Structures are given as C-alpha cells and as structure tokens.
Amino acid sequence: MLAAPNISNNSIIEAQELTSPAVLGGYVNLKGAGDQGQTSVDGDPSDFYSVALSAGEVVRLALPDDATARMRLFLYDETGTLVEESPDAAPSVALSVATAGRHYVEVRALSGAGSYRLMIGTPAALMTPAGFNPAAEFVPGEVLVRLKTAAAQQPGARSMSAFARDYGMQMLARPSGEWMRLRIADMPTTLDRLNIPTKSPGARGQGTGARANDPRQDTWRVVQGLRQQPDVAHAQPNFIRRPLFVPNDPLFPFQWHHELINLPQAWDLTTGHESVIVAVIDTGVLPGHPDLQGKLVSGYDFISDPVNAADGDGIDDDPTDPGDDPGASSFHGTHVAGIVAAAFDNGIGVAGAGGHTRIMPVRVLGRDGGTDADIARAVRWAAGLDTPNGDGTELPGASPRADIINMSLGGEGVLDQDVDVLALAVAAARDAGVIVIAAAGNNASSVPLYPAAYASVVAVGAVDAAGRRAAYSNFGFFIDVAAPGGVLNADLQPDGYADGVLSTLGSDAGGGVDYSYSYYQGTSMAAPHVAGVAALMKAARIGLTPDLTPDQFEAYLANHMITADLGSLDRDDFYGHGLIDAHRAVVAALDSPPPAVATVMPAALRLDAFEETARLDLRQAGSGTLTLTGVFVSGGAEWLMVVRTQGPGDFGQYTLSVDRTALPGGVHTGFISFVFSDQTLTVPVTIDVLPHAGASASTQYVTLLDENFLTVGQVAVAPSGGVYHFSFSDVPPGSYYLLSGSDLDDDFQLLDQGEAVGTYPTPASLISFTVSSDRTGLDFVTGFQQWPFFLPGESVAAAAVKR
Numbered sequence: 001m002l003a004a005p006n007i008s009n010n011s012i013i014e015a016q017e018l019t020s021p022a023v024l025g026g027y028v029n030l031k032g033a034g035d036q037g038q039t040s041v042d043g044d045p046s047d048f049y050s051v052a053l054s055a056g057e058v059v060r061l062a063l064p065d066d067a068t069a070r071m072r073l074f075l076y077d078e079t080g081t082l083v084e085e086s087p088d089a090a091p092s093v094a095l096s097v098a099t100a101g102r103h104y105v106e107v108r109a110l111s112g113a114g115s116y117r118l119m120i121g122t123p124a125a126l127m128t129p130a131g132f133n134p135a136a137e138f139v140p141g142e143v144l145v146r147l148k149t150a151a152a153q154q155p156g157a158r159s160m161s162a163f164a165r166d167y168g169m170q171m172l173a174r175p176s177g178e179w180m181r182l183r184i185a186d187m188p189t190t191l192d193r194l195n196i197p198t199k200s201p202g203a204r205g206q207g208t209g210a211r212a213n214d215p216r217q218d219t220w221r222v223v224q225g226l227r228q229q230p231d232v233a234h235a236q237p238n239f240i241r242r243p244l245f246v247p248n249d250p251l252f253p254f255q256w257h258h259e260l261i262n263l264p265q266a267w268d269l270t271t272g273h274e275s276v277i278v279a280v281i282d283t284g285v286l287p288g289h290p291d292l293q294g295k296l297v298s299g300y301d302f303i304s305d306p307v308n309a310a311d312g313d314g315i316d317d318d319p320t321d322p323g324d325d326p327g328a329s330s331f332h333g334t335h336v337a338g339i340v341a342a343a344f345d346n347g348i349g350v351a352g353a354g355g356h357t358r359i360m361p362v363r364v365l366g367r368d369g370g371t372d373a374d375i376a377r378a379v380r381w382a383a384g385l386d387t388p389n390g391d392g393t394e395l396p397g398a399s400p401r402a403d404i405i406n407m408s409l410g411g412e413g414v415l416d417q418d419v420d421v422l423a424l425a426v427a428a429a430r431d432a433g434v435i436v437i438a439a440a441g442n443n444a445s446s447v448p449l450y451p452a453a454y455a456s457v458v459a460v461g462a463v464d465a466a467g468r469r470a471a472y473s474n475f476g477f478f479i480d481v482a483a484p485g486g487v488l489n490a491d492l493q494p495d496g497y498a499d500g501v502l503s504t505l506g507s508d509a510g511g512g513v514d515y516s517y518s519y520y521q522g523t524s525m526a527a528p529h530v531a532g533v534a535a536l537m538k539a540a541r542i543g544l545t546p547d548l549t550p551d552q553f554e555a556y557l558a559n560h561m562i563t564a565d566l567g568s569l570d571r572d573d574f575y576g577h578g579l580i581d582a583h584r585a586v587v588a589a590l591d592s593p594p595p596a597v598a599t600v601m602p603a604a605l606r607l608d609a610f611e612e613t614a615r616l617d618l619r620q621a622g623s624g625t626l627t628l629t630g631v632f633v634s635g636g637a638e639w640l641m642v643v644r645t646q647g648p649g650d651f652g653q654y655t656l657s658v659d660r661t662a663l664p665g666g667v668h669t670g671f672i673s674f675v676f677s678d679q680t681l682t683v684p685v686t687i688d689v690l691p692h693a694g695a696s697a698s699t700q701y702v703t704l705l706d707e708n709f710l711t712v713g714q715v716a717v718a719p720s721g722g723v724y725h726f727s728f729s730d731v732p733p734g735s736y737y738l739l740s741g742s743d744l745d746d747d748f749q750l751l752d753q754g755e756a757v758g759t760y761p762t763p764a765s766l767i768s769f770t771v772s773s774d775r776t777g778l779d780f781v782t783g784f785q786q787w788p789f790f791l792p793g794e795s796v797a798a799a800a801v802k803r
Helices: 160-166 187-193 215-226 256-260 263-267 332-341 372-382 421-431 523-540 550-558 582-590 794-799
Strands: 022-029 046-053 058-062 070-076 082-085 092-096 101-111 113-121 138-147 169-176 179-184 232-243 277-282 358-363 404-407 435-439 458-463 481-484 501-507 514-521 597-601 605-607 613-621 628-634 640-646 652-658 666-676 680-689 700-706 711-717 734-741 757-759 769-771
Touching (some): 022 046, 070 092, 138 160, 160 179, 187 215, 215 232, 277 332, 277 372, 332 358, 332 501, 332 523, 372 404, 404 523, 421 435, 481 523, 523 550, 523 582, 550 582, 550 597
Parallel strands (some): 277 358, 404 435, 458 481, 605 680
Antiparallel strands (some): 046 101, 138 179, 640 652, 700 711, 734 757, 734 769
16 A cells, blocks of 8 residues: 655644644654655655644653654744754653744754654643553553452352452462452463453464464453453552662762751751651662661561562561662662661761651562552551451551651552552551652653552652752642752752762672662652651651641641742642742641641543543641532533532532533633632643544554454545544454554554554454444544553554555
C-alpha cells in the first residue's frame, strides 16, 4: 500500500491550525536522516502550528524514551516575532505563554530524525485522565485479589483457597484481612478458566507462526477477567514502586537546603525529640553509618522475594540495606534517613532536618524495586497495625508505632484509588493517626504517581536552590507542598559544588561498604525534608493538646500557616500550598491548633471520552465547624451534575456525572464550586467529547487481524469530521481483532513511539470479536497519548507493519 501524501506545515504561512487544549504527534528530520520515505531525501526539519493561547497556558514538547534526534521548541507572536526558544528536549521541555493572543509554535529538528508529542493547554486541561497505565511496572504472573464480604456474597460462595484453586493459581501469602496475593501457576489454565482466549493481545504479527505470549499482557488480561467475577470485590496487578532520585557522587558538607526552609530558625525553638519516630520506608539503611548512631529504632524487612531482597532470605526483622547494585549501590534509604534525622549537633557529618527525631528503617525496595503487596504490609506495620506475616500468622504492628511515614518511592500503576491494596494500607495508617508523606516523582509530568497521589498522602514536589520548581519535579492536582530536592547540573550558590541535597550515604565500589556523604537530587530528597519538619512540629506539641494529627497537618497546609508562598497566591499545581517553612511550622505548632478549613481532592478532574462519572472527596480539617452553603456548577456546564453520595454531614464523597448528549465534539471545561461562609473551593472539570470535527490523528492504517494475529486486511483512511470510516469486505467467518495506527515517519512500521495508536474496543485493551455475518458498530478511538509515550507491547510493535 502506498504511503499517504503529507500536508505541508513547514513555515508560518503554512502553519497548521489548532485549538487549545490539544495533543498531537509529529515527525521532523534533517535531510538524509531517518528511515527511507517521503521526507528522507529533502528533509522536513520544522513543523509550524497556529493557535490562540491565553496567558499562563503551556506548550510542551516531549520525545520518546529512545529518541536520538535533537529537537527544540520555538514560540512566536502573531507578527511572527520570536518570543521564546527552549533548550533541547531531553526528553521534554515546556514554554509558558506570557501574553494572550495568536501564537505560532515551531518544532525544529537540530539533528537526526524522530517523532514527537506536542501538548498545548493549561496544566489542568493537559492532565492525564486517571486509570491504568499499560506501561506501569508490575510483577508478571502475580495478582492481588480481595473477595466480597460474606454479607455481599451469594449462598455457597467459595473460600479464598478454593477461589485460588478454581482458577489454577497458587496462594503466596495466606489470606489475612481483606486481600490475598496469588501467583498464576499455569497461564493457559488460568486464562481458560476465566474464558479468556489463550492468545496474548501482544502476539500480533505477520508471518506463518504465532509469536510468544507476553506475560505482562496475559497478567493484565487475568486481572480484567477476575474483576468480572461475581465474588471479586477488587483485583489488580502487584504493582512495583521504585526510588525517585537521580544520584551522583560529589561530596561537600554544605546543606544549603536547610537554610532555604529556615531550619536554623526552627531549631532555635525546638531541636526535636527522640520520642518522635519517622518510618523511612525505602531500601533499608546502613546501621553502621557514624552519623546514624543512636538514631535508629527497631525496623523490619518486608521484601518477600529473596532474589529481589538480595540478603539471603525474604521477610525478616533486619532492615539492613545489602545494596541494590553490587559495586554501585544507591543506598537510597540511608540518604533519605539522613535528611530526616542524621545525628544532630554531634560534631561530624551532616545534620538531619528533624534534629533529635529517631528513624524506623523499613525495607521494601530491593534490586528490582518493591511491590504493592510488600509496601502495603510495611505501611500497616509501621503504623502499629497487625499485618499478615506471609505464613498464615499475624505480625504485630510496630510498638511504639511511627508518628510519620516517609515514602520516597512511587510508580504509575493504579486501578482504583479507593480500594487498591496500597491505597487501603495508606488510608488505614492515616486513620491510625500517622502523617503519611511521599515523593511526587521525577518525570516532569502531570501523570500522578502513587502513593503520592492518594488522597491520604501529603505529596511533595521539589525546588532548586533558588526556590524554583526543579525541572524534573512532577506537577498536577495532587501536589500538596514543595521542598528542596536539588539540581545536580547547577551551582546557584555559587560555592563551586553542584546544588544537590547532601546527606549520609555509603559506597560498595570496593567490595565492602564505606560510609560517606554525597549529593543526590530528586523528589525523593524533598519528601524527607517535609517529614523532618513534621517531626519538629510533633516535638513542639509534646505536653500540649491536642496532638498533631494528619487532619491538623493538612489544615496547617491549607491555611498556608507552615509554608512560604510560591507560584500563584493560592494553591497551584506546581508548588501545592507553597515551600515548606520549618520556622513558621514550629511557630504554628506551638500556637493554637489550626482553624477549620475545607479541602477537596482531587483539585482538578479530566475525564476521557469514555468516562461518565468521577469522585471528589470533600474534607474538613482543623478546629471549629464549617457549614457548606451550596454546591454550584458554573462555566455553562449544563452537562455536569454532582451529588453527595457518602460521608458525614456536608463532607465526604461527592459523585459527579456528565451527559455528553447535546455537546459537540471537542474538549469542554466546567467548574464545581463548594461554597462556605468564608471559603470557596472550585474544581475545574474537563471532559473529552468525540468526535471533534477538526480532529485528526494523521492518516490511519486500520488493520484487521485473525485469531492468530495475522493480517487479513488493511486500509488507509483520512479523517472526515473527526471520524475515520473504514470497512473490510469478503471477510470469512471467525474471530478477529482491530487495531489502527499512524506512520508519521514513513518507515512502514505501525505503533512506533510517538505515533497515534488505537485498538478495539478501548485503548487499554485489545479484545476479539466474532464475524458470522455483516458487522457494524465496531467503533473505537485512536489518537496520540499525552504522557508518557504509550506502547502496547514490544511484540505488538515488532509485528504491526504498514503494507
């Protein structure tokens, strides 16, 4: 099949018209670069777009993970005058619009050739819809399952052990409480018993033979199947979380980050107290480090897989970090622990933010990260709650429990923020009175990372030595507060050393472990600063009532009593409620409890074209009583409805629903306002409606695959009114799959990173359908994913070709 002709947008005069918000993909190349195709001979170095933008909107350029081309972003005003030029996208870069009006956007290749993703709009409008990210890491062949309670089950319901046996799975953790961890012993048997075809959706390809099944794809299909069973309340993969940092090894004992958040002034009021305990749930700790002597309480190792643990066994009471990469180990937990509470005023090394606070080391991250099953168990234990021991017995919770939990770890995997295993554990810890703090992530993205994005967690973004948002720091509705995370490629002091965060560390480069100090950067480093400040606040309230609770800490934040404002005057998606200020925090803690304040989570919502409902949680924190005077929908959003569905009084869970019936295709935004006597909370709600009359995902190559994932037919179609019309004739009876993709780089390969992708029936799943007579209504969506680059599977990309 011949490639479709390209439409030129190589100059401002030929600029392609866009409306904001927009997400699109493109391809640029220098002459002679890239795969053989229409543009490789003469080159296509620039793409121009014309769009009306408001002040504060953002233009973001993102490259695939494996990009080799150099690209930059250029922003011009309506006269064609250059307003701003970005640095190289590596892998992303963004420009902010200062003045409203018509703008021209140029994506320019400086070397090589490659695809790109361009995202235009406000941070809220560009927010990635919640839901499962197929690129999220999880343990192949393992699932976490919670059965419905006995009251909700039908008579004769199966026991947990019978449930596992019936589906050909092995129970790895004997059931205790609400969930069980299962291993799929024989994938074909489990798929068969769930009535799922044994061919993996990732096994597509042309040729005479079927490709090998993809364990990740099959595990996800098992999860989908389990979620359809009548006695299953919840099923999910066993997601993997990883440390969130970018390490380096410069050494210099100068902690600029303490000065930035006014810790010396706070220490004039309190230097912390040894009765306050911060659990560092991480890679474990080096207990022999001289700057951690006398600072540790008993901890635990919850890594259940001996191979991942790399210490010769599974779960045990020794949280010592054996290293995660022999000869080049990160000793990430030791660095985090030192930020929280390295020995204070002892004449050596560094000082921890929490002064005389003590550390509870809890190990969950090994050589290959950590799983939700292990992390959830660790969270419960640190909070003083009994937890399954993995052998059918209960492990008593830590005594004394932690006052604060720090998790400088995270991952994108989430199915349901209310009932996922880790979400339940975090909520239980908060209910037990523990303040839970987590790093927001280092992807420079609005994609939520968990556990930070759970409503029960304080999510911490990072700033540099000048108090500006670090370029790597995640942003979005879930950010609560900012703290120093450091930047290793700058010296803003200037003091001749990189502006990373300095803390305790170790090195196993020589075989043994040498104790040291070094700089790291990341939100992993920002979160423990907040944990240390929270520990000082706890110490300041010793002997006072009430004690510092998670609700009060949230109220202090929402009332801007413990932060220095950054960004907008109120909360924003880059700094949350501002930069943590240790002095203001301790002063506030020594004073009366914070006044009552209302908070809502999430602070913004984005629903894709298939989502019809979403949830908001309205909370009251602080002392006093708030009365809700009304809930209003504005912005002309007659399509938006909201009702309270759960909770005490005016607070609790609100469910919103949307009616797209009368809406034209495109992106629509409305607002929900919760109005109190002296406070109003407004939540923007953005929805997608298909089709958009002007929408285009380039020429689409719609491909029909048989049950063996061999190509039966392929058609190239262009959009008409935002819709691609396709048909196949003379199709024999049988089972088939549908997929579609663009080919911007003309390499005759579909599903490359940066290309538009679509699968029937939804973007997250490829499910077969049966043809016995004429079929209509096989509608599905194709388009460019926002972030990160989505790839259905290596075997898919290797097999899907344009003919």
